[in-house]
Amino acid sequence: MVSKELVAASATPIVLSILTKGESYGYAIIQEVRQLSGEQMQWTDGMLYPVLHRLERQGLVRSRWAKSETSRKRKYYRLTRLGTKELQTAHKQWMLVHSTLSKLWEDVPCLT
């Protein structure tokens, strides 16, 4: 199970990355995270929405209300140009952290 702090820190890049595939809504985003992480990243579902609203306020995503195929009201979010730029920056930073840790962990016997 991933720690709370790491879940919180990775929420923004994860949401932005999911939205690169096209617009989506809260429930679908959570299902995708659950599936991709093999149920190891457990978000408290409701906490996603304040995150989405913060991203919208920062201009990284834009939202619109629409009816689903079952005529349920849903709020869809999509990435803005600013959001794409932010994701590129976040990508660089996370890859740096990733490569640093990978190099450190290459020859550590207790980790392999």
Next chain:
Amino acid sequence: MFDLNQAISEWLGQLVQGGTCRKPDIDELESHLREEIQQLGRSSPLSEEEAFLVATHRLGDAESLSREFSKVNRSALWGHRLLWAATGLYAYLMMKYLLGAASLACVWIGVGAGLGASWLGWINVTARAAIVAGAILILYRMFRQDASGGVSRWGQKLEGLNRRWVLFAASVVLPSLLVFSAHLAMPLVLARSLSASDYGSMMVVSVYANLAWSVLLLVGLACFILRLLTSGRSDGLHRA
């Protein structure tokens, strides 16, 4: 029998009361909740009630959700606080006008009974004190009922009334009636039925009474605020 719509609206009601979620936020959470319940119903043998419990558990408890939303919706939180402050001010002003009108009416009855001017002053003061004491007693009993037996009778009665009429009475009829009687009708009736010197001596007693009343009110309010502040602080420590 489990009623899903009612259960959902009650659950969302907790968030509305928290005051940090706006209407679109609530709609969005409701949409999420319904989708999750439907999905659980399709993929597992859970009953509707069990699916509801699982879905609300996954969504998170109302208190921490409210807290998270408050970080994003600063303006909604302040709107909620302002609403409470305005309601308090409204209740205070209504009470003040009611007191003014009712005590002057008592004085007027005293004039009819042929009482002396200083007696009239004391009637003014005693009537005010009695009305305030009565109001405190009634409020106290209402709160006691609320604490001991779920929904109070008053709440049920209010819900039974037509909302539009209650709003109209509270915003137009009651204020104009009270202001009219407290600041125009009763003072005029008294000023006309008393001689200038009698009116003056009555007012002298009332002035002292008003002084005592204002000091009491301010001290009471300050104690109340202090108590709220200190209890808030210990709550914060507890949570930490």
